[in-house]
Amino acid sequence: MMDKNFMEEYVLINGISQYFLHLPNTGKDVLLMLHGGPGLANSYTAYYLRPYADFCSVVFYDQRGAGKTQLKNNCAPESFSLEIMLEDLRQTVEYVKQKYKTDRVFLVGHSWGSMLGTQYVIKHPETVAGYIGYGQVVDGNLQDRMYYEHVKAAAAKASDQESMEMLKGVSENFPNARETYFEEYNLISAVGYDKYDFYANDVFEIYGNSPIWTPEDEADFESLNRKLYEEVLFGYNISNVKEYGVPVFYILGRHDTMTPSSIAAEYFETIRAPKKGLYWIENAGHLPDTDNPSAFFGAIREIITQL
Numbered sequence: 007m008m009d010k011n012f013m014e015e016y017v018l019i020n021g022i023s024q025y026f027l028h029l030p031n032t033g034k035d036v037l038l039m040l041h042g043g044p045g046l047a048n049s050y051t052a053y054y055l056r057p058y059a060d061f062c063s064v065v066f067y068d069q070r071g072a073g074k075t076q077l078k079n080n081c082a083p084e085s086f087s088l089e090i091m092l093e094d095l096r097q098t099v100e101y102v103k104q105k106y107k108t109d110r111v112f113l114v115g116h117s118w119g120s121m122l123g124t125q126y127v128i129k130h131p132e133t134v135a136g137y138i139g140y141g142q143v144v145d146g147n148l149q150d151r152m153y154y155e156h157v158k159a160a161a162a163k164a165s166d167q168e169s170m171e172m173l174k175g176v177s178e179n180f181p182n183a184r185e186t187y188f189e190e191y192n193l194i195s196a197v198g199y200d201k202y203d204f205y206a207n208d209v210f211e212i213y214g215n216s217p218i219w220t221p222e223d224e225a226d227f228e229s230l231n232r233k234l235y236e237e238v239l240f241g242y243n244i245s246n247v248k249e250y251g252v253p254v255f256y257i258l259g260r261h262d263t264m265t266p267s268s269i270a271a272e273y274f275e276t277i278r279a280p281k282k283g284l285y286w287i288e289n290a291g292h293l294p295d296t297d298n299p300s301a302f303f304g305a306i307r308e309i310i311t312q313l
Contacts, residue, residue: 011029011030011056012027012028012029012052012053012056013027013028013030014026014027014028014218015028016078017101019094019097019098019101020070020090020093020094020097022070022075022079022081023075023078023079024067024068024069024070024075024094024098025047025049025067025068025073025074025075025078026065026066026067027049027052027065027066027067027218028063028064028065028066029052029056029059029063029064029065029066030063030106031059031060031061031062031063031064033061033062033063034106034107034108034109034110035061035062035063035108035110035112035310036062036063036064036065036102036106036108036110036111036112037059037062037063037064037065037112037114037138037306038065038067038098038099038102038111038112038113038114038134039064039065039066039067039114039116039119040069040095040113040114040115040116040119040120040122040123041066041068041069041072041073041116041118041119042116042117042118042119042120042141043069043072043117043118043227043228043231044069044071044072044118044228044231044234044235044239045069045071045072045076045227045228045230045231046072046118046227046228047066047068047069047072047073047074047075047227048066048116048295049066049067049068049073049074049218050073050212050213050216050218050219050223051066051209051212051213051216051295051296052064052066052216052218053216053217053218054212054215054216054296054299055295055296055299055303058299058300058302058303059303059306061303061307062306062307062310063106065102067098069091069094069122070086070090070091070094071083071086071227071230071231071234072227072231073223073227074218074223076225076227076230077222077223077225083230083231083232083233084233086233086234087233087234087237088122088125088234088237088238091122092122092125092126092129095122095123095126096126096130096133099111099113099126099130099133099134100133109135110135110310110313111134111135112134112135112136112137112138112306112309112310112313113126113127113134113136113137113138114138114139114140114306115137115138115139115140115142116139116140116141116293116295117141117143117264117265117292118143118234118239120139120140120141120142120143120265121143121146121238121239121242123137123139124137124139124142124143124244124247127250127251127252127254128247128250131250131251131252132251132252134252135252135253135310135313136252136253136254136255136281136309136310136313137250137252137253137254137255138255138256138257138306138309139254139255139256139257139270140256140257140258140259140294140295140302141259141262141264141265141292141293141294142256142258142265142267142270143242143244143265143270144243144244144245144269144270144273145242145243145244145245145269145273146239146240146241146242146243147181147240147241147242147243148269149264149265149266149269150180150181150191150194151180151181152263152266152269153194153195153198153263153264153265153266154176154180154181154194156198156202156263156266157169157173157194157197157198157202157263158170158173160201160202161173161197161201161202164201166201169197169201172193172196172197173193173194173197175189175190175193176190176193176194177190180194181240184236184240184241185236187235187236187239187240188232188235188236191235191239192228195264198263198264202263203263203264203291203292204259204261204262204263204290204291204292204297205291205292205293205297206289206290206291206296206297206298207296207297209293209296212296244273245273247277248276248277248278249277249278249279250277250278250279250280250282251279251280252279252280253279253280253281253282253313254274254277254279254281254282255282255283255284255285255305255309256270256271256274256283256284256285257285257287257294257302257305257306258270258271258284258285258286258287258294259287259290259291259292259293259294259297259298260286260287260288260289260290261289261290261291262290262291262292262294263291263292264291264292265292267286271284281312281313283309283312285305285308285309287301287302287305288301289301290302
């Protein structure tokens with residue numbers, strides 16, 4: 007227990023002890039946050055986001071291969087896959103519903119978490135009250151290509167010789183090979199994050215100031231999740247999925263270049279769902295929750311109110 011408004015616990019989910027951080031509140035609405043990466047737990051941002059999410063309960067959980075779940079279990083990279091993580095999520099949803107005595111659990115998926123969440127609601131639409139995606143991945147290879155072009159053009163415009171030299175390690179027709187995808191993507195994102203992506207707030211500073219952060223939490227969980235990069239992220243594409251059995255909402259950062267929002271917005275117009283809606287967050291990039299938390303959680307409040 008961190009204080010009266012936070013609660014931490016480990017729960018046996020699909021054979022391993024998985025870490026949960028709860029921001030409990032009154033009422034029956036619960037947000038289940040699915041972090042990105044894969045491997046980048048966002049439970050460290052809970053303290054920062056708490057003032058903006060005072061209208062519902064919020065549950066952060068560190069996925070298999072990430073954060074405090076991985077620190078406790080030391081899972082080998084070959085021991086988890088998309089299918090295993092979807093089963094983790096199914097059991098997690100059931101646990102959260104039982105704990106809060108509610109069926110009003112909304113999946114909120116970011117980036118990699120938007121892939122996990124989308125695949126989950128395609129497979130188990132009857133188990134959640136709705137899906138909310140941000141940093142939404144639709145056509146992974148197209149979005150990655152656009153991101154590469156953005157970073158490369160920005161470096162050239164700035165006559166940034168150091169970055170242009172680094173980007174020579176990326177093939178001109180990226181992303182074109184599964185076996186080099188992990189290294190090339192991380193090279194692009196390293197240059198982009200340092201210099202050419204939009205962040206209103208430094209998320210790693212937010213992580214470092216978290217009351218649950220420890221030096222152990224600096225472990226390289228992205229490399230641990232390399233198998234997911236190669237087997238799931240490379241070639242991921244839901245463009246042909248048009249029917250959803252659950253309400254679907256996207257919250258898109260106006261300046262997201264990592265998963266360009268234009269692709270998600272265009273795709274969103276083609277889908278059919280029991281209810282749907284798209285929200286644009288100004289002064290925000292790939293992380294609209296930490297870039298502009300007031301507007302982000304304002305959108306979520308509006309979403310769950312209408313459901």
